[in-house]
Amino acid sequence: MPGGHFAGLSERLRRAGISPRRVRRLISELEAHFEDLVTELRLTGLSHAESESQAAIRLGTEDVLAASIIARPELRSWARRWPWLAFAVLPLLSLAVQFILSMAAAVAIFGFSVHTLEMTPLHPGPVPWICEALQAYALWVAPMVAAAGACYFAARYRASALWPVVGSILIAFLGAHTNASFQWSPALPKGAISAGIGFRFPDIGAAIGFRVLLTLVVILAPFLWARRREGDLRW
Amino acid sequence: MSGVPELLVLRFLSAREMYGYQLAHAIRETTREAISLGEGVLYPALHAMESRGFLRARRRTVSGRTRVYYTITPRGQRRLNELSQEWRRIAGGVESVLAGT
Numbered sequence: 001m002p003g004g005h006f007a008g009l010s011e012r013l014r015r016a017g018i019s020p021r022r023v024r025r026l027i028s029e030l031e032a033h034f035e036d037l038v039t040e041l042r043l044t045g046l047s048h049a050e051s052e053s054q055a056a057i058r059l060g061t062e063d064v065l066a067a068s069i070i071a072r073p074e075l076r077s078w079a080r081r082w083p084w085l086a087f088a089v090l091p092l093l094s095l096a097v098q099f100i101l102s103m104a105a106a107v108a109i110f111g112f113s114v115h116t117l118e119m120t121p122l123h124p125g126p127v128p129w130i131c132e133a134l135q136a137y138a139l140w141v142a143p144m145v146a147a148a149g150a151c152y153f154a155a156r157y158r159a160s161a162l163w164p165v166v167g168s169i170l171i172a173f174l175g176a177h178t179n180a181s182f183q184w185s186p187a188l189p190k191g192a193i194s195a196g197i198g199f200r201f202p203d204i205g206a207a208i209g210f211r212v213l214l215t216l217v218v219i220l221a222p223f224l225w226a227r228r229r230e231g232d233l234r235w
Numbered sequence: 236m237s238g239v240p241e242l243l244v245l246r247f248l249s250a251r252e253m254y255g256y257q258l259a260h261a262i263r264e265t266t267r268e269a270i271s272l273g274e275g276v277l278y279p280a281l282h283a284m285e286s287r288g289f290l291r292a293r294r295r296t297v298s299g300r301t302r303v304y305y306t307i308t309p310r311g312q313r314r315l316n317e318l319s320q321e322w323r324r325i326a327g328g329v330e331s332v333l334a335g336t
Contacts, residue, residue, distance in 0.1 A: 025282075026278055060275035074283050
């Protein structure tokens with residue numbers, strides 16, 4: 001069977017909510033079966049074209065195959081059964097996890113440098129640079145990573161745009177309201193790392209607005225544009 | 236005829252490990268084509284039985300070609316026993332009716 005036939009089936013199955021991994025396996029099994037049928041039919045004396053045509057009939061049309069797979073709800077991916085969880089809640093949780101881990105890493109590196117390597121504010125080595133990089137990651141990069149994850153998996157699973165958009169907006173707002181700071185100076189020799197989250201509605205500062213927009217423009221806008229270009233922008 | 240493809244698949248796989256084409260071929264040969272399943276339709280049935288824990292699948296490369304082989308699980312064996320009993324009961328009932336007419 002021509003590869004294009006299975007490519008069409010593959011796309012139909014993914015849009016119907018079958019997980020990409022299962023689709024890959026089904027297609028590879030169908031391809032192998034088709035090749036076996038062609039070999040079997042060739043041995044009966046049929047030409048290659050006739051064998052392919054007969055094999056396609058025995059295997060079933062794309063409509064029959066698609067209907068038989070889509071009719072089984074147990075073959076649908078969990079991400080398509082609970083899209084709010086996969087494309088909104090879990091990415092939001094991943095933002096919290098990234099924030100906590102990067103702050104924990106900053107505390108651990110700072111503690112190790114001060115207590116084990118005996119660094120001081122006057123001879124700090126790369127410690128301030130590392131802690132500030134981790135802080136920048138938590139504040140600026142983590143929301144974009146979380147939103148990108150939501151959009152990437154939604155595109156991969158051919159899910160509707162609703163939940164990744166909701167997830168990305170929530171991530172952008174939550175991410176923009178996190179704050180973290182690192183201080184270490186001769187006046188503050190033990191150092192101080194602070195992190196937290198604060199809501200100041202309706203007084204949304206320009207910096208917060210910029211952080212929200214950054215995530216939405218860098219991640220969400222290309223996602224929506226790409227889905228629209230592929231003709232797969234569904235709500 | 237509901238449950239017949241499941242019964243046939245479990246019965247063949249209880250004898251030995253097979254991949255999809257072998258299974259379709261065995262069903263066709265053994266039933267002398269009395270039962271004709273759309274061969275491609277076998278795969279969603281196999282995947283569904285796997286997700287219900289009746290079958291286990293593993294990839295094996297034989298003669299340079301990768302195949303997915305299916306084997307029955309203990310749970311699948313219990314399911315086969317249930318389906319076999321059910322089928323014998325129905326077949327016995329139909330046989331009685333035919334014998335009486």
